[in-house]
Amino acid sequence: MADSRTPCAEEVLKERSRYLRGTILESLADPATGAVSPDDAKLLKFHGTYQQDDRDLRTERQRQKLEPAYGFMVRVRMPGGVCTPEQWLRLDELARRYGGGSLRITTRQTFQFHGVAKRHLKTVIAGINQALLNTIAACGDVNRNVVCHNNPYLSPLHGELYEWSKRLSEHLLPRTRAYHEIWLDGERLTDPSADEEPLYGRRYLPRKFKVGIALPPDNDIDVFAQDLGFIAIVARGQLTGFNVVVGGGMGMTLGDPATYPRLGDVIGLCAPGQILQVAETVLAIQRDYGDRSNRKHARFKYTLDDRGLAWFKAELASRLGFELEPPQPFRFETSGDRLGWQRDGRGLWHLTLGILSGRLRDTPETEWLTGLREIARIHDGDFRLTANQNLIIARISEANKPAIAELLARHRIPDPEPWSGLRRHALSCVALPTCGLAMAESERWLPTLVARLEPLLEAAGLAREAITLRVTGCPNGCARPYLAEIGLVGKAPGKYNLYLGAGFAGDRLNAPYRENLTEDEVVAALAPLFEHYARARADNERFGDFLVRLGYVPALLAGREFQRGSQ
Structure with a gap:
């Protein structure tokens, strides 16, 4: 195998964990503390x-x-962010009882609960399973939640791709029985060492792994940010194959040029029936060759850059027993969601609601949880979460549409139609107060920042102009800030690094522009850029493209160049 260096502590822990059991049961049973042991926390x-x-x-x-x-x-x-009304009601109940009255839609098309006490942890996880969902592999050094375009009911093709996302998710799941033993009172093995992980092995992956499926012209999952992406290729309305994208990833460490965000590379085309084999084989190569001595260097993107794409493609072909076909042409036009009402060919309605930072809670302004609970009780379709932290109430019948519209109005759930183009395309991570990695505010700051920038855009005549804005409290990149036309990354309390110039369709990185800015300095830095853009842009020119063309920042495609000369 590839790496003979001394494994880091996390690798030793995983190998000795008895397939993820550790002493979790003992930690959960300890009434003297609200925490678990450091090893069990991992x-x-x-x-x-x-x-x-x-x-x-x-x-x-x-x-x-x-x-x-x-x-x-x-x-x-x-997988794919699908939730039935019955599941919604169960998750809502758990959130109100144990999660501080809040649900949060993540940038990987799923829900997070926050603030669950240790004594309630088993109840919440068991309750999620009772709703025919689960939490296994939602975090950790395994394949995470598989993301997909955000509405499988818009066409039969959308539905076909969603089915592939479910099959990928199931195929790449860990097989350890520890999850059922700990959370669902499953039968305990007398000898846990007899358990097995045919794909992952005793040490699982060196770091997390993310998979997504995109359907051009919408890059609503940011396919180039995935460790492994599949771009659907369609001819005459039929799925003919997938372009395979490898090596995307957002996280980095500020000031360490050996770490960087990276765009995935398109390496070839596979047939639809080959997608599971390709995914398993790519994951296995990362399992065998990823860096297990340095977790900051353990993501798949570094394995590719260290060994080269030519090596990877040869290794992949050798393990598959065939070479991928040449990639087929495709074009992305946007990385956002289409907010508002849409009607499909069968006469069903789909409403995409804009939710700033994906946070669902009742406030004096908007009764998100109460309103959506009432809708779930009468809705005969389902719900779809998007990778841009928005929510689709999907498959609304013509007869049911007026009742749902009335509930939206009664509970003051905002109509996104009048939103500015910036607000429509704004994302953030959770950051403070719960994330231990956060260096600065993100979710709690985003509304203030958007409210300060909107008047500048209005004055420049750009209020409806679609501009991507993403904010994170640290450089790990959970809200994909390095693919935003305006990216802000927390560096210290109240201080942010400003990155500019990504492609609107998520196909180019942004570049460092200014460092260590306060909120006032961020606004002051952007104001003249908005004014210049309004005055000198070409027809249909996006903000990021304008900044690159005018030389404010370079066009960045190679991640290795990202931190050079900055920080």
């Missing part, structure tokens, strides 16, 4: 949950000599 990620604490309360709790206010984030595995 293993819990594979089960779909992260241990966190409320950072707003840290100082006061330290002053009172109390342990941190521990809570757990629980993430659902939901």
Whole structure:
């Protein structure tokens, strides 16, 4: 195998974990603390949950000599973001009882609960399973939630691709029985070492792995940000194959040029019936050759850059027993969602609601949870989560449309039609107070930032111009900030690095523009750019393309160039 260097501590832990069991049961049963042991906290990620604490309360709790206010984030595995009304109601109930009255739509088309107490963790995970969903492999060094275009009911082709996302998700699941033993009271093996992982092995992957399926002309999943992406190729309305994309990834470490975001490379075409074999083989190559000594260098993108695409394609062909066909032409036009009402060819309606940062809770302004709960009780279709943190109420019958519209109005759920182009294309990560990696605000800051930028765009005559804006509280890139025309990445409390010039369709990285900016400095830096864009842009020219053409930032395609000369 590839790497003979000393494995890092996480690799040793995984190998000794008895297929992800560790001492999780003992940690959960310990009433003396709201936390689990440090090793079990790492293993819990594979089960779909992260241990966190409320950072707003840290100082006061330290002053009172109390342990941190521990809570757990629980993430659902939901391939393609599909949720029935019955499942919605069950998740809503769990959120109100155990998740602080909040559900959050993630950038991987699924839900997260936040602030779940340790004593309720098993109840929440079991409850998710009772809704015929689960949390296994939603986090950890495995294949994560498989993302797909956001509405399988728009056409038969959309439905076909959604079915492939479900099959991929199931095919790449871990097989350990630890999940059922711990959370669902399954029969415990007398000898856990007799368990097996035919695909992952005892050490699983070196780091997380992300898979997505895109359907041109909509790149609504940011396929070039996936470790493994499949771009559907269609002829005369029929799926003929998938262009295979490898090596995308967003995370990096500020100031470390050996780490960087990377766009995936299109390496060839596979037939629809080959997609599972290709996915399994790509994952296995990363399992065998990924860096297990340095987790900052362990993502698939670094394996590809270290060894080269020619090596990878030869290794892939050798394991598959055939070479991929040459890739077929395709074109992406957008990476966002089409907000508002759409009607399909069968007369059914689909409503895409814009949800800033994906946060669903009741507030004095909008009763998100209550309104959607009432809709779920009468809805005869289903719900779709998007990779842009929005929500589709799908398959609304003509007869049911007035009742749903009335509920939306009654609970003050906003109509996205008057939204600015910037607000429609804004994303953020959770960041403070729950994420332990956050260096600055993100979700809580985004509404303020958008509200300050909108008047500048209005004054420049750009209020309806679609511009992508993404904010994260740290450089790990959960909201894919490096594929935004305007990307802001937290560097310290109240300070952000500003990146500009990505492609609107998610096919070009942005580039570093200014560092260590306060909110006022961010606004001041963008104001003259908006004015210049309004005055000097070419016909139909996107903001990111304009910034590159005028030389504000270079056109960046190679991740290795991203941090050169910056930070």
